[in-house]
Amino acid sequence: MCGIVGLFLKEQDLRPRLGSMLGQMLQVMTDRGPDSAGFAVYGEGAADHFKLTVRGPNLASLSKDLSEALGTAVGLTLRDTHAVLSFPDGVTEKVREWLSAHRPDLAVIGAGHRIELYKEVGLPADVIKRFNLPGMAGTHGVGHTRMATESAVTTAGAHPFSTGADQCLVHNGSLSNHRSVRRNLEREGLTFATDNDTEVAAGFVTWRMREGDSLERALEASLDTLDGFYTFVVGTENGFAVLRDPISCKPAVMAETDRYVAFGTEYRALAVLPGIEKARIFEPEPAKVYAWEHR
Amino acid sequence: MPVVDLAVSRVRELNKALHQLPRNTNETHWTVQNPAGQHSIAVGIDAPVEVTIEGHVGYYCAGMNKDAQITINGNAGVGLAENMMSGVVRLAGDASQAAGATGRGGLLIIEGNASARCGISMKGIDIVVKGSIGPMSAFMAQTGNLVVLGDAGEALGDSIYEARLFVRGEVKSLGADCEEKPLGSEERAILADLLDRAGADVPVDSFRLFGSARRLYHFHVDNAY
Numbered sequence: 283m284c285g286i287v288g289l290f291l292k293e294q295d296l297r298p299r300l301g302s303m304l305g306q307m308l309q310v311m312t313d314r315g316p317d318s319a320g321f322a323v324y325g326e327g328a329a330d331h332f333k334l335t336v337r338g339p340n341l342a343s344l345s346k347d348l349s350e351a352l353g354t355a356v357g358l359t360l361r362d363t364h365a366v367l368s369f370p371d372g373v374t375e376k377v378r379e380w381l382s383a384h385r386p387d388l389a390v391i392g393a394g395h396r397i398e399l400y401k402e403v404g405l406p407a408d409v410i411k412r413f414n415l416p417g418m419a420g421t422h423g424v425g426h427t428r429m430a431t432e433s434a435v436t437t438a439g440a441h442p443f444s445t446g447a448d449q450c451l452v453h454n455g456s457l458s459n460h461r462s463v464r465r466n467l468e469r470e471g472l473t474f475a476t477d478n479d480t481e482v483a484a485g486f487v488t489w490r491m492r493e494g495d496s497l498e499r500a501l502e503a504s505l506d507t508l509d510g511f512y513t514f515v516v517g518t519e520n521g522f523a524v525l526r527d528p529i530s531c532k533p534a535v536m537a538e539t540d541r542y543v544a545f546g547t548e549y550r551a552l553a554v555l556p557g558i559e560k561a562r563i564f565e566p567e568p569a570k571v572y573a574w575e576h577r
Numbered sequence: 578m579p580v581v582d583l584a585v586s587r588v589r590e591l592n593k594a595l596h597q598l599p600r601n602t603n604e605t606h607w608t609v610q611n612p613a614g615q616h617s618i619a620v621g622i623d624a625p626v627e628v629t630i631e632g633h634v635g636y637y638c639a640g641m642n643k644d645a646q647i648t649i650n651g652n653a654g655v656g657l658a659e660n661m662m663s664g665v666v667r668l669a670g671d672a673s674q675a676a677g678a679t680g681r682g683g684l685l686i687i688e689g690n691a692s693a694r695c696g697i698s699m700k701g702i703d704i705v706v707k708g709s710i711g712p713m714s715a716f717m718a719q720t721g722n723l724v725v726l727g728d729a730g731e732a733l734g735d736s737i738y739e740a741r742l743f744v745r746g747e748v749k750s751l752g753a754d755c756e757e758k759p760l761g762s763e764e765r766a767i768l769a770d771l772l773d774r775a776g777a778d779v780p781v782d783s784f785r786l787f788g789s790a791r792r793l794y795h796f797h798v799d800n801a802y
Binding site for chain 1: 613636692711713
């Protein structure tokens with residue numbers, strides 16, 4: 283099963299409410315995925331500052347340790363088991379090197395100028411509360427409630443998966459050829475942190491975009507390469523996109539108003555949104571890429 | 578005239594009340610408010626009552642319906658009126674996948690569009706879609722009539738047994754063993770009656786008829802892998 287939600291705001295005045303709207307949508311999808319939940323939020327960010335979302339124990343001292351080691355101020359926002367590190371663009375590689383050398387107990391699960399990514403095992407309501415999703419502002423976000431099919435119920439196996447800067451992907455369905463696609467991507471230099479099929483799909487999109495594809499083109503390419511059932515919602519720095527497999531095995535519904543575009547696995551998840559009664563409600567067609575971008 | 582507000586009551590309570598109605602009930606018109614996309618609303622009714630649902634519904638709405646006339650003033654999720662036995666279900670908006678799936682009888686009217694697999698495995702239901710239908714519609718259809726005023730998606734009537742598929746617009750492609758057939762006087766009469774009952778004012782002659790080529794009825798060695 284699994285449930286997906288996505289929200290892309292067109293109007294600035296809704297941005298402070300992004301987290302609370304996304305959280306309400308996500309919680310409705312509990313019936314479809316009570317194992318674990320996760321979400322990615324694209325906040326304000328700054329062009330010259332980079333953010334890493336890390337997960338693991340003993341996070342509070344990270345800011346001090348990193349700032350001292352690198353001689354650069356490294357900001358830290360702690361949220362339960364996750365922390366977002368923020369630092370000037372130029373030291374990104376040094377931060378990553380320091381983390382892998384001194385803190386192998388941490389997992390870097392999101393990286394980019396704007397993306398922050400959180401996921402945990404447990405009921406969506408609890409996950410939303412632990413990370414205080416309703417308190418988060420941003421331009422767009424995606425969320426996922428998981429009912430595991432392809433790999434174990436672990437935090438690492440929860441969605442979203444991020445395999446490139448400011449990119450993330452959530453998935454409803456299961457892929458049947460992810461092993462062979464993974465081998466090809468590993469040959470291209472990509473690395474994977476889990477055995478999860480969705481991480482392979484995220485990696486595939488990252489690889490295509492690295493090779494010069496637009497987000498739309500990368501998703502179109504996945505139609506030819508990925509075999510199985512899927513509805514994907516993909517987040518990028520400026521937008522989000524939706525793709526369903528050619529036989530549209532997994533449900534999906536979308537709503538668009540002057541103020542937002544929203545995606546839900548079921549309409550129930552959209553019913554909580556303001557002005558939904560006047561929204562244009564439609565079902566995304568199979569094998570067709572839908573994308574929205576802030577310009 | 579009972580009014581059930583699903584913002585307050587649970588779907589189970591609504592359905593239980595509807596199931597307990599005797600066939601000669603005086604409570605003949607029900608209104609359901611605030612469905613908010615919830616699933617399984619008004620399923621399994623077995624009484625000639627009218628139910629009006631004000632808003633969008635989730636999966637399996639009006640499933641297994643017998644004799645009731647159900648109107649939905651909104652869109653519907655997967656499996657609208659699945660396995661309907663009789664009665665009338667009218668949807669004002671668009672339907673998601675598998676609308677009218679496995680229906681045995683009755684009339685399903687969709688004022689908007691229906692997405693993939695509309696009328697899959699239909700077994701006697703009549704379906705009138707005023708908009709267009711998605712791919713793989715009438716897959717393994719056994720009997721009944723599917724009328725589409727708009728277009729049909731890919732693989733219409735794939736592996737069809739017997740059913741009449743009337744399409745007014747474009748058909749993207751036909752599925753295995755589905756072929757165009759002449760629109761005879763018997764078919765015209767059936768179509769005219771359905772258009773009339775659905776309130777669709779379009780000429781019968783603007784439709785094309787598709788049905789089974791009957792080449793998959795029996796085992797044929799050339800069809801084996």
